Amino acid sequence: xxxxxxxxxxxxxxxxxxxxxxxxxxxxxxxxxxxxxxxxxxxxxxxxxxxxxxxxxxxxxxxxxxxxxxxxxxxxxxxxxxxxxxxxxxxxxxxxxxxxxxxxxxxxxxxxxxxxxxxxx
Numbered sequence: 474x475x476x477x478x479x480x481x482x483x484x485x486x487x488x489x490x491x492x493x494x495x496x497x498x499x500x501x502x503x504x505x506x507x508x509x510x511x512x513x514x515x516x517x518x519x520x521x522x523x524x525x526x527x528x529x530x531x532x533x534x535x536x537x538x539x540x541x542x543x544x545x546x547x548x549x550x551x552x553x554x555x556x557x558x559x560x561x562x563x564x565x566x567x568x569x570x571x572x573x574x575x576x577x578x579x580x581x582x583x584x585x586x587x588x589x590x591x592x593x594x
Contacts, residue, residue: 478533480524480542484549487520491557501562509561513571514578516553521546521582528590539590543583550579 498505524542527533554575561568 478527478530479538480527480545481549483520483523484545484553487516487553488549488556491516491553491560494557495560498560498562506562509557510567510571512557513554513575516557517550517575517579517582520549520553521579521586525586525590528594535594539587542586546579546583550576554579 494505494509498509524546527538527542528535554572558568558572558575
């Protein structure tokens with residue numbers, strides 16, 4: 474159980490949800506497009522926060538958890554944001570910028586979470 478629970482599993486679950494949202498947007502609807510436009514903020518915040526909550530769970534091995542959180546955060550953030558932004562009905566500079574801002578937010582939250590975890594633990 475120590476090795477099963479980790480940031481990789483969280484990002485994999487969010488990737489599965491992104492694939493389901495991408496399939497649900499066929500045919501495109503305004504409500505789904507507006508939801509997709511707001512995911513640049515909510516996906517990184519929820520996933521990174523859940524990744525750093527793992528430090529407070531006693532059943533999680535903490536030795537390699539920080540590098541795992543960084544690798545899973547960057548790769549998972551890329552795949553999840555790319556999948557969900559590609560599902561938007563009209564591709565343009567706004568959706569591309571949503572991906573870029575989401576990845577910048579992932580990086581900033583990883584830095585902030587790492588500082589908190591290194592100070593606390």
